[in-house]
Amino acid sequence: xxxxxxxxxxxxxxxxxxxxxxxxxxADEAKxxxxxxxxxxxxxxxxxxxFGLGVTLSMLAIAIVGPYIARHPPLDYGGQLSVxxxxxxxxxxxxxxxxxxxxxxxxxxxxxxxxxGAIGGGIAAIIGMVVGFTAGYRGGIVDELLNMVTNxxxxxxxxxxxLVIAAYLQVRGIMTEAIFIGLTSWPWAARAxxxxxxxxxxxxxxxxxxxxxxxxxxxxxxxxxxxxxSYLFMMFILLFGGAILIAATLDFIGLGPSNTxxxxxxxxxxxxxxxxxxxxxxxFLPPGLAIMAIVGSLYVMNVGLDEVFNPRLxxx
Amino acid sequence: MLRYLLRKLLIYALxxxxxxTIDWGIPHLMPGNPVLTLMGRIQIQxxxxxxxxxxxxxxxxxxxLPLWKQYYYFWVSLVHGDLGTSILQFPSPVSSIILHAVPxxxxxxIPATLLSxxxxxxxxxxxxxxxxxxNTLLPFGYLLTATPYMWLAILMSFLFAVTxxxxxxxFAYDPTAVQGWTWTFGLDLLRHWVLPFLSLFxxxxxxxxxxxxxxxxxELESDYAHYLESLGAPRKLVRKYAFRNALLPQITGLAxxxxxxxxxxxxxxxVFSYPGLGYQIYRAITNEDYFVIQGIFLFIIVGVLxxxxxxxxxxxxxxxxxxxxxxxxxxx
Numbered sequence: 001x002x003x004x005x006x007x008x009x010x011x012x013x014x015x016x017x018x019x020x021x022x023x024x025x026x027a028d029e030a031k032x033x034x035x036x037x038x039x040x041x042x043x044x045x046x047x048x049x050x051f052g053l054g055v056t057l058s059m060l061a062i063a064i065v066g067p068y069i070a071r072h073p074p075l076d077y078g079g080q081l082s083v084x085x086x087x088x089x090x091x092x093x094x095x096x097x098x099x100x101x102x103x104x105x106x107x108x109x110x111x112x113x114x115x116x117g118a119i120g121g122g123i124a125a126i127i128g129m130v131v132g133f134t135a136g137y138r139g140g141i142v143d144e145l146l147n148m149v150t151n152x153x154x155x156x157x158x159x160x161x162x163l164v165i166a167a168y169l170q171v172r173g174i175m176t177e178a179i180f181i182g183l184t185s186w187p188w189a190a191r192a193x194x195x196x197x198x199x200x201x202x203x204x205x206x207x208x209x210x211x212x213x214x215x216x217x218x219x220x221x222x223x224x225x226x227x228x229x230s231y232l233f234m235m236f237i238l239l240f241g242g243a244i245l246i247a248a249t250l251d252f253i254g255l256g257p258s259n260t261x262x263x264x265x266x267x268x269x270x271x272x273x274x275x276x277x278x279x280x281x282x283x284f285l286p287p288g289l290a291i292m293a294i295v296g297s298l299y300v301m302n303v304g305l306d307e308v309f310n311p312r313l314x315x316x
Numbered sequence: 317m318l319r320y321l322l323r324k325l326l327i328y329a330l331x332x333x334x335x336x337t338i339d340w341g342i343p344h345l346m347p348g349n350p351v352l353t354l355m356g357r358i359q360i361q362x363x364x365x366x367x368x369x370x371x372x373x374x375x376x377x378x379x380x381l382p383l384w385k386q387y388y389y390f391w392v393s394l395v396h397g398d399l400g401t402s403i404l405q406f407p408s409p410v411s412s413i414i415l416h417a418v419p420x421x422x423x424x425x426i427p428a429t430l431l432s433x434x435x436x437x438x439x440x441x442x443x444x445x446x447x448x449x450x451n452t453l454l455p456f457g458y459l460l461t462a463t464p465y466m467w468l469a470i471l472m473s474f475l476f477a478v479t480x481x482x483x484x485x486x487f488a489y490d491p492t493a494v495q496g497w498t499w500t501f502g503l504d505l506l507r508h509w510v511l512p513f514l515s516l517f518x519x520x521x522x523x524x525x526x527x528x529x530x531x532x533x534x535e536l537e538s539d540y541a542h543y544l545e546s547l548g549a550p551r552k553l554v555r556k557y558a559f560r561n562a563l564l565p566q567i568t569g570l571a572x573x574x575x576x577x578x579x580x581x582x583x584x585x586x587v588f589s590y591p592g593l594g595y596q597i598y599r600a601i602t603n604e605d606y607f608v609i610q611g612i613f614l615f616i617i618v619g620v621l622x623x624x625x626x627x628x629x630x631x632x633x634x635x636x637x638x639x640x641x642x643x644x645x646x647x648x
Contacts, residue, residue: 157617157620253586271587
């Protein structure tokens with residue numbers, strides 16, 4: 001493959017050289033190391049990976065534990081109005097202009113962000129893989145058709161599409177939001193998987209598998225997918241982060257779930273209620289900071305993973 | 317070359333048809349009678365007004381006609397530039413609302429997109445494989461690209477407009493200012509433009525810098541770069557070639573990133589009450605003014621298609637392979 005078929009995402013170079021996935025063993029070690037052991041060897045020594053994973057996991061821990069610690073329901077108007085962060089009554093992050101517990105809203109929103117990321121990113125990854133594997137392996141007219149569909153969905157801005165759909169939904173739940181995000185954000189993933197499948201399909205081991213009578217499904221699941229598993233995992237991480245950002249934007253524009261609170265809705269409500277002019281910083285700072293922390297650490301983790309899986313990128 | 321362009325145009329035409337069909341289909345696909353739902357939501361007390369609005373809705377949706385005819389009429393009115401009438405700002409047509417808002421959005425979007433692309437790519441190329449720069453610039457890049465657009469806008473507004481009060485809080489110009497082609501009004505416009513522009517620019521810039529940095533590293537580790545180096549070529553020359561090659565996917569990336577930047581511009585406008593499309597769409601959503609939402613959706617699609625086409629042409633000029641048809645499978 002002289003001209004690598006690149007898919008541009010702004011965050012990773014997608015041209016992961018899968019063929020070079022088995023690096024030469026370090027010179028000072030005499031016996032060959034197994035693939036997994038070696039990956040682990042580099043993984044625990046990669047600062048980016050450790051840092052990204054650490055931040056993501058601690059945010060996840062807050063999202064899981066937080067709602068149990070919160071002393072007030074997130075949507076209750078019980079407290080005093082506009083209280084700055086305090087230790088009294090469990091209003092650790094203060095209250096909103098309307099007397100709602102910011103901490104409770106924050107941890108609930110954090111949980112919603114992970115839910116949207118996992119479901120939205122998961123659905124997008126599955127569709128992307130199905131379309132990408134099929135197009136890349138089958139080739140020919142199937143590829144042409146799927147490519148056409150992918151390109152059409154790719155050009156339509158996901159956000160604009162979600163805008164119209166969400167505006168017409170009567171009751172919006174967090175699940176519907178996640179599903180719709182998943183259904184619209186798969187195209188670049190499909191193109192990336194297709195390109196990788198394309199290059200793997202022409203390798204000898206795939207031809208051998210075909211000669212030995214394996215079915216297409218077997219070849220895809222046993223030969224092709226395992227050889228790009230690291231790539232697929234990184235793709236999912238990017239889709240996960242992307243889904244969180246899209247959901248926050250949708251929520252901010254007033255199309256968030258109608259029965260709960262999310263980080264984007266917190267920002268929307270704070271802007272709407274003049275929290276900036278009233279200097280209620282504890283209301284609008286935490287939600288954005290949390291999104292930045294989650295998505296940013298996911299991206300950093302991705303670069304770390306890239307360096308672990310791809311020996312050419314390891315800066316020794 | 318012609319084949320490449322035709323292929324692209326076909327995809328854009330298909331996209332347009334798909335978008336129009338979605339725009340038409342969504343109100344029809346939703347359960348229940350959309351007109352009755354809309355009527356229930358806007359809750360007009362005066363029965364005469366209610367009847368008028370109902371009739372207006374029925375006529376606009378053509379709901380009494382068979383489905384294919386409704387679809388046909390949707391296209392007919394679209395061709396005539398008729399996107400319906402706003403309810404909130406009755407009786408202004410949606411098309412005129414859009415036309416009034418577009419200059420503000422484009423005034424933010426175009427400079428922010430192009431400048432962030434240019435600056436981001438330069439910074440990314442500079443940082444790649446240079447330890448000190450990489451370690452300082454890169455974390456910033458990741459933070460910026462992970463920042464939700466509206467949050468940076470909120471932060472900027474809070475710091476510069478509310479706390480330090482060096483720049484105005486919102487709107488495109490001071491409501492008391494005398495409008496006209498004067499320096500004072502121009503300066504007023506500029507002062508209101510700076511913060512929304514900066515927040516849009518910064519987030520986008522981070523993404524481009526990271527993308528470029530990663531691409532350059534891939535290029536510098538590729539065979540041709542190693543070969544060139546082993547021949548004794550100066551590092552600067554190798555980097556120059558790497559930059560040129562890395563620029564190609566970034567050009568395609570420009571088209572792909574457009575959707576995200578537009579979404580960013582919309583929410584940034586909301587934070588700053590900047591009277592562009594985003595502000596209009598926010599008002600439309602909070603007041604359930606559906607024709608405005610649908611009209612802006614179509615308008616954004618058309619804008620994105622045009623921008624994609626421009627990027628395709630630029631790509632064709634920059635990458636000679638597309639010109640002689642070496643590009644396999646029409647990928648770009």
